[in-house]
Every structure is written in C-alpha cells, then in structure tokens.
Amino acid sequence: MEEGPNRKRLATRLIHPDRQASTDFRSLAAPTYRGSTIAFDSVADILDVNDVNQYRYGLYGTPTTRELALQIGAIEGAEHCLILPSGLSAITLVYLALCRAGDHVLVTESAYGPNTELAFVMLRGFGIEVERYNPLVGAGISELIRDNTRLIWTESPGSITMEVQDIAAICAAAKARGVTVAIDNSYGAGLLFDAFGAGADISIQALTKYAGGHSDLLLGSVSTNDDRLDRKLRLAQRLTGMGVSPDDCSAVLRGLKTLDVRLRHFEQSTMTVARWLDQRDEVTALLHPAFSDCPGHEIWKRDWSGSAGLFSIIFGNWTRRQVETFVDSLQLFTIGYSWGGAHSIAICYSDLKRPTPELGPLLVRLNIGLEDPADLIDDLDQALAKAASA
Numbered sequence: 001m002e003e004g005p006n007r008k009r010l011a012t013r014l015i016h017p018d019r020q021a022s023t024d025f026r027s028l029a030a031p032t033y034r035g036s037t038i039a040f041d042s043v044a045d046i047l048d049v050n051d052v053n054q055y056r057y058g059l060y061g062t063p064t065t066r067e068l069a070l071q072i073g074a075i076e077g078a079e080h081c082l083i084l085p086s087g088l089s090a091i092t093l094v095y096l097a098l099c100r101a102g103d104h105v106l107v108t109e110s111a112y113g114p115n116t117e118l119a120f121v122m123l124r125g126f127g128i129e130v131e132r133y134n135p136l137v138g139a140g141i142s143e144l145i146r147d148n149t150r151l152i153w154t155e156s157p158g159s160i161t162m163e164v165q166d167i168a169a170i171c172a173a174a175k176a177r178g179v180t181v182a183i184d185n186s187y188g189a190g191l192l193f194d195a196f197g198a199g200a201d202i203s204i205q206a207l208t209k210y211a212g213g214h215s216d217l218l219l220g221s222v223s224t225n226d227d228r229l230d231r232k233l234r235l236a237q238r239l240t241g242m243g244v245s246p247d248d249c250s251a252v253l254r255g256l257k258t259l260d261v262r263l264r265h266f267e268q269s270t271m272t273v274a275r276w277l278d279q280r281d282e283v284t285a286l287l288h289p290a291f292s293d294c295p296g297h298e299i300w301k302r303d304w305s306g307s308a309g310l311f312s313i314i315f316g317n318w319t320r321r322q323v324e325t326f327v328d329s330l331q332l333f334t335i336g337y338s339w340g341g342a343h344s345i346a347i348c349y350s351d352l353k354r355p356t357p358e359l360g361p362l363l364v365r366l367n368i369g370l371e372d373p374a375d376l377i378d379d380l381d382q383a384l385a386k387a388a389s390a
C-alpha cells in the first residue's frame, strides 16, 4: 500500500482502491459480471459496435448474459441466441425486428394472450396486418400465405387450450413462399421439441418458466440459426435497449443445471395427477399433449420426446360457480398466473380470448410443481368434493 505524500485521498481511494483481491478463483458456479461501463485500454481499442464478440457497454451484454445465451442456444441447437428481459419482450423483439408497415402476419389462435394482444393492438397500429389462424391448420397454412406475409407465429402446445401444432408442415409451406416462422417453444424448454429440426427459423422461450424454474425472475430468449435474421434481431435489441440483469441470468444458469432432472420429474408427477383426473366424471375433457383428448395428440407422439407439467381440464357439466369453488378450495395449488416453478398453480379463465370463449369459465389450467403427486391428488379430491356441493 502506498504511504506518504503520493497516497491518494480517501474519496479517490474509495473509487480506486490500493489493493484488490486475487481473481484466481475456480468456482463451479458461473461468475456474475455486473457492469454498465466496460473499460478499454486505449481510445484505439474502442470497438466496432457491430462486432458481436466484443464487449462495449453493459446493455449489449456481459460475460454472464452471453454465457446464458450460449447455453440456451446449445440446448435449442441454435448458433445464435439473445437474452431478453422477459418472454413477452422476446416475442416483441421478433415482431419489431422483422415486420414493417404493409406486411401481413399470421398468429395462431392458441398463442399466449399478450402475444395476440401485442399483435392486434400495437402491430396493427404500426400498419401491419394481423390475422389469426387455426392452430391445427398444418399444411393448409399455405392457403393463408399472401405475397406480403412476413411472419407466421406458432406456439406448440398452445397456451391454455394446448393444441399441438404440426410445425414441420407449417414450416415446409412457409419455406416454399419465403416466409419466416417463429415458434414460442417455452413449454418444451428447448429440450422436448426440436424446433429447428422441424424447420422453424426462430425459437423464443420464456426463460421465466422451466429454465429459471423457481418463480423468482423474468427472462426470455430468442434463438436462430439464420445469420441474416440474427443480424436483424441483434440490431433491434440494441436499438430498443432491451438489456437484462446479469443477476437474473446467473440465477437461470443455476436453474439450467437441474433443467433435465426437473422436466423428467414434472413429466412423471403430471402424468400421475392427470391420469387420476382423467378418471373423474366431473372432468369432461383433459387437454394434455400425452392424452388423446388433446388436439394434435398424434403430432405430439410423432414429434415430441416427452411432456411437461402444464395442462388444462374442462368441467363441461359444471356451473361457473362450481369451477370457481373448486379452484378456491385448493390448498396446495396457488391461484395465479405463470408456470414452470416448484409450486403447483391453478387458474381459471373467465374471459378466454379464443374461438372457444365459452370454455373459459369451465376450464382450469394446472401447473404441477415439485410437491408429492399423492398430496396433490388428495388436494384435488377434497376440492372436487367441495365444488360438487357448491
């Protein structure tokens, strides 16, 4: 430590300390690099903003955010991956990067609600034509493709109503017309369904769900193997300032270590609970990709390596009050939105914005968590009994 007249004053030493701990430290955990300003050795080193391998400013990436991007890209089988502040901002980035006034966009009727709203409220406001299509359209999508169709948005299985889409057929039709296909691949977490193998150009995930895995953060990803699309997406991310917290990325990097184990556990517990519910007379339909009631079940058998922890049940013969009593009576299931964490969650939809809005009040979506499935079944059993007499 420097002593004497050359020693800097306290305020300066607080910013430029005399001593620093060694960074020679080999932890098994990915380090969390936080930072806005990135230091350069000289003016000459200030780098080209388009050089994606360099660090320039914290908003455009730190080693922690880029480590997460590399790992999500590796899981999805994608050369390029960007990390966004939420699943919804990942969806937003795709639209902003690709669509311009005069373009036409096709969005599946089974898309995550805020995606549909974003398309109909904001994109339309920007002069982009938005059209919904039946998620089970398959190769028939070619009849909906117009000369100005820029993007086909897919999501499989669909939100809430769980339709499994024939992504390969949609991509083949789109490719023939030079149209880009994006998929919301959050349910499969990039592991259970090979979006790029099926021909998708872009795969987004809400990392908030399975990758994060603990209901304590929001993040999203956008992956692609197409260099041209990657350049457009990267530019849009930079221009819109959609940067992410390295702390959240670090939590997802930790979550990824158990992703495969958790997904396999979710599959088994969920199948146990779903099979039990399927036997109940009160349940008139069970929308889970591994069950034959689920629209697109045959496609799921063809394309998917497993199922996850999310499904819906319909109480076709019950009143709306009975369905609400059922959900209110659950003790181990939290009432709330989102899914993919350790807690079981239930929600019913009184205002389902689907071609089948009448199902909304009669439909309950369940997210199965890491509780013992026998306890979850006991909980469902007592809630069904209370609802029956409501």
Ligand SMILES: Cc1ncc(COP(=O)(O)O)c(C=O)c1O
Residues within 6 Å of the ligand: 086, 087, 088, 089, 112, 159, 184, 186, 187, 205, 206, 207, 208, 218, 219, 220, 338, 339
């Ligand atoms: C299928 C799907 N995609 C995207 C999102 C959006 O993710 P986020 O909550 O991180 O914005 C959700 C959230 O519920 C979702 O269910």
